[in-house]
Amino acid sequence: MIDPVIQTSRLCRYFGNRPIVRDLDMQIPAGQVTAMLGLNGAGKTTTIRILMGLLRPTRGTATVLGEDASQMSPATRGRIGYMVEGHFLFPSLTVDQCASLQRAGYASWDDSLFRQILYHFGIHLGSRVSELSRGQRAGVSLALVLAPDPELLVLDDPALGLDPVSRRSLNETLVEFASNGQRTVLLSTHLLDDVERVADRVMVLVGGRLKVDTSMEDFAAGVSGFAVKASSIDPNKLAAIPGLIEARPISDGLHLSVANCTDETRAAIDRLAGGTSEPIELTFGDGVLAYLARERGESSFLNLDRTGAER
């Protein structure tokens, strides 16, 4: 078996006495696009900064391309492309000057790929960074990290604030980059549609802990939806549904999201609704949102207690 490109073991990071990353055991396999999801403050950027050697763990270990992340050699760093949150570029430089600066730090540089990505984003080499739109700055940042042809690409919220056309360009560039199966991508994002388009695997961080780590297919297969028609709901019957993720009130009943649906689950749903439940299509985004809402305590369980009390 090929070693994972990124591996952490019991990784923890505190800021003061606040645990931000907690006992993280993760493995990022080679040749795949892994999306890291989580609500604001879940610890995604902190984890990435530890992986990139910019922050030391409080406890535990992080290994990237076979080396300890906090003591990475320049040669290993040269195999990694890292796009920071916010696309920082020196505003007074031209795109061409940014490229010269970046190129000096890497052994290889694919100038035709660099120009191709600029073209995709409608950027000219002679433009000054300060004159570029946010989407164009993202395009330059992406071109700068991809031109050295990194084995591992780490992107922290690359589509933040981009319009749909720039987002599409970014997604297309990523898919193309990862298409030969030789490159590994770790992508932190909030954009679930983008994840569905580009990712092979999904990880979900909740309060610094890794709660989901699976393939996109297994995630999709593991979450099912049901529409239940009912004028009143017994909260005890609801709570007894195995694997219930979320229950959201709709005009004439509930939408339920459940994990790992079995015959037992279906029977419990039917008991709740007196046999008037129907499966509904759930998108990947629906599944993730239901999961995150529950973890944040915003799930409609609260509303359901109220529904029960109103009977």
Ligand SMILES: Nc1ncnc2c1ncn2[C@@H]1O[C@H](COP(=O)(O)OP(=O)(O)OP(=O)(O)O)[C@@H](O)[C@H]1O
């Ligand atoms: N240098 C620091 N000092 C103190 N607290 C910090 C520091 N860096 C991050 N934090 C805190 O750690 C928590 C997690 O931040 P982090 O940036 O890792 O989250 P995130 O999942 O990337 O969030 P977002 O989706 O908003 O980018 C936040 O509460 C943040 O305020």
